[in-house]
Amino acid sequence: MSNFRAIATVTATLQRALQAAIQSDVAGATVSTVRPAEGTNTHLPTTGVNLYLYQVSQNPHRSNLDLPTRRSQGDLVQRPQIAIDLHYLLSFYGDDLSLEPQRLLGSTVAFLHSQPMITRTQIEAVIADPAKTFLAQSDLADQPELVRFTPLTISLEELSRLWSVLLQVQYVLSVAYKASVVLVERQLTPQPVLPARAINLSAIPLRQPFIRQIVADAGEDLPITSGAAIRIVGADLQGLATQVAIDNAQANTTAVTGDHITLNLPAALSAGPHRVQVLQGVQFDPASTPRLALKSNLGVFVLHPSITQTAGQPDIVISNVQGAGNAPRSAVVTIGVAPAVAQSQMLTLELLKLQQVLFTFAAAPRTDAAASLVFPISGVPAGDYLFRVRVDGAESALQLDANRVPVGPKGTIP
Structure with missing residues (x-):
């Protein structure tokens, strides 16, 4: 993840990459990162592109991936992070008679379409730039997901509203791009989890028990009545510590094989429909009791009154x-x-x-x-x-x- 310098690092990296791209297309062009303004000493380029970060929004797809960050007592379990998208206004300046703004626009969109992401190498070069010592501790290059730029479709009305925020500033040729996603977090130290005393691993074939039907053990065409024995017919029914649960209560089995299980119904079972499930265990430690891990589908039988x-x-x-x-x-x-x-x-x-x-x-x-x-x-x-x-x-x-x-x-x- 990235620290608080991530947003500035994205802007500086885009400025550096775009500077190298447009210089080869329009001689003398430069890239600035200031607020559009009128008058002198605005630091806007005479010929070039200005990057202006005009909006920041929360990324809807990754906004809740870090929840929960704290326990009920308030202890920190992991660093809270916020996923944000950066909205940039790219304005183009130059001689309109020689169509410099339009040539700069073409150079910029072509570059961002051919290279929509800033690479880790580009980020590391910006951080190492002696002129940008304020980014020296940035760790944007360690973010697992690269920042991608995509053009925003803005109508003329929306664009006019955007420029109306910049009071007494005349409109110049502009496009908008979104940089996504930037993950920002504070450098907090979560409370360490308790160490594991032991790690037990068991590998078993992935064969889940399956119930096809449940019939009376005395005959498939006979009704199932109180106190009678039933037969569970299926596949892969025999496993480690096989159990049968009727309505979530364990029932004692009399015989267990791979394709059928027989058992006597509990005397207290009421008439009507009942659910049956076969459960099987996994042995993690030879000295411990197997843990139930595999469950079959639900089978249903009807206990008929007599x-x-x-x-x-x-x-x-x-x-x-x-x-x-x-x-x-x-x-x-x-x-x-x-x-x-x-x-x-x-x-x-x-x-x-x-x-x-x-x-x-x-x-x-x-x-x-x-x-x-x-x-x-x-x-x-x-x-x-x-x-x-x-x-x-x-x-x-x-x-x-x-x-x-x-x-x-x-x-x-x-």
Whole structure:
């Protein structure tokens, strides 16, 4: 980065480089760096170019690259730097009859287009110039990015406003250029960081675990139910200290290979959709515990609720039946489910004939997790129905016969 002399160094370097360029094109031309003015002793050239730094702006692309510079306690962690752009007005003086201003303009724009950057060699030559001892401590040459000059497109109205700032000064042929970027910083000493006690490096193949699907271990076509084992199918699943996280909680695995992982679902897992991720570790030190570093994509499975059974019969109790004859019935249906349903989960009861849903009812409000659910029903004709429960959209399975026709769980509305 550069110290406070950087701006002056840019101006002096451009002056020196431009002086060498225009002298070969227009004899006797010189380059000055003063404010445009009228009268005598203005130090403006009779024939030549005047560089006037009329504006400084913050560079929008590098303005925040050094953040943060201090800790919350105010301690300096790195030198604050400001990235700025310099706006120069280049004015051309000379004999209008021989078109010297226009020839100087052509020489200047041709030079800046052919060499849009000031080189480190040019900067070092200016710093070493005995006539410019005020730049002796400049370190612009050490800036990682070279300063580049680009022409600015200024309309006639903008140009007239610019010259109106220079009171009682007549306009002369001029162009504007921007020098970007200049990085300026104070020579502050940041507080040193704490030394590292040890450096551990480990190289491993870049193979990230990938989950293709999650199925019931008993069969891909079977629903995943509470307490069942699941199989995670994928690629590169076996690694150092492989772990499986279900909803960000670690689950115990029973078998791990490169293409599949099996595990028993935690008993407390609720019905509904769940996220699964495979994590693998990296061993930095043989004596330390591996650190988890690689993560797979997120896999999703649905844990289906089950209607519990007692002595081979579904736990379905129909009570408080209202209605007789051909009139529709109202009743209270109590169903045992596994796993227990949390208070915040959405519940519905479906009454079916074969696979057609005839009625749907919402559960009664609950104050806590429950394994026995209560559904008030109404407007249901008497008869036998298949019962199915949905928890957060996950449905309980129907019992199928050999022909895959639903036969249970079944209940009777008297």
